[in-house]
Amino acid sequence: GSVSLDDLPVWTPTAGRSEPIRYQRNEKLDLKISVFSGDITKLEIDAIVNAANKTLLGGGGVDGAIHRAAGPLLKKECASLHGCETGEAKITCGYGLPAKYVIHTVGPIAQGGVGETERNALRSCYRNSLQAAADNAARSVAFPCISTGIYGYPPEQAVHEALAAVREFLDVHHDKLDRVIFCVFLPTDKELYLQNLPLYFPAA
Ligand code: ADP
Numbered sequence: 001g002s003v004s005l006d007d008l009p010v011w012t013p014t015a016g017r018s019e020p021i022r023y024q025r026n027e028k029l030d031l032k033i034s035v036f037s038g039d040i041t042k043l044e045i046d047a048i049v050n051a052a053n054k055t056l057l058g059g060g061g062v063d064g065a066i067h068r069a070a071g072p073l074l075k076k077e078c079a080s081l082h083g084c085e086t087g088e089a090k091i092t093c094g095y096g097l098p099a100k101y102v103i104h105t106v107g108p109i110a111q112g113g114v115g116e117t118e119r120n121a122l123r124s125c126y127r128n129s130l131q132a133a134a135d136n137a138a139r140s141v142a143f144p145c146i147s148t149g150i151y152g153y154p155p156e157q158a159v160h161e162a163l164a165a166v167r168e169f170l171d172v173h174h175d176k177l178d179r180v181i182f183c184v185f186l187p188t189d190k191e192l193y194l195q196n197l198p199l200y201f202p203a204a
Helices: 061-070 072-079 116-135 155-176 187-200
Strands: 033-037 047-052 089-093 101-106 140-143 179-184
Touching: 033 187, 047 061, 047 116, 061 072, 072 089, 089 116, 101 116, 116 140, 116 155, 155 179, 155 187, 179 187
Parallel strands: 033 179, 047 101, 047 140, 140 179
Antiparallel strands: 089 101
16 A cells, blocks of 8 residues: 555654754754655655656666556656756656656766765755755655665765755745655665764754
8 A cells, every 4th residue: 555644754853862963953844854664656645756867768776666656657758858967857747656746856877986076966856856846836755865776876975965955955945845755765775864864954
């Protein structure tokens, strides 16, 4: 079955962590973050983000899973979009998915290493995906760990770009979104997110 917003507990920071805080608390962001371990295609929310490739015509990993679950009409709509540049985002309907929309974004390929270009592109993926959601009145959005699979971005670096980009977008646009869900497919990614979330969304 599918997983609705009511089944997704809100993330709250655990007290007593020793890391220095990078961002001050913004109380308007309390209750807006969830971490979901599992298959993003099961989420019955407004929008799920797809870690697509530039063609938008489907691929492996989460992209393949989303296209399989959505059915052939998704590919048909994607084919009308003329691809997508790295760091950009394009929105489609969700078709057979429980989610209303799919936001397709293209992460940087990091096989040659991670520099400023890759970091900026990854942040743009998160920022532009959130902007696409807000522009379409999608108030709940789930992200996979963009670029950290086939595209080779080290997950322990990607988590910081993901969290910083979401934090900075929500600081400005908190009224546009109710919930941002980090969909962690691998147990190691769940650990990374739970470890690092308090740096970006501190309790006090
Ligand atoms: P990229 O090409 O951007 O690296 P991948 O799909 O290869 O994208 O991997 C991105 C992340 O998505 C990886 O952490 C991978 O484990 C995860 N993933 C794969 N399938 C799913 C799924 N069904 N739901 C959520 N995340 C998934």
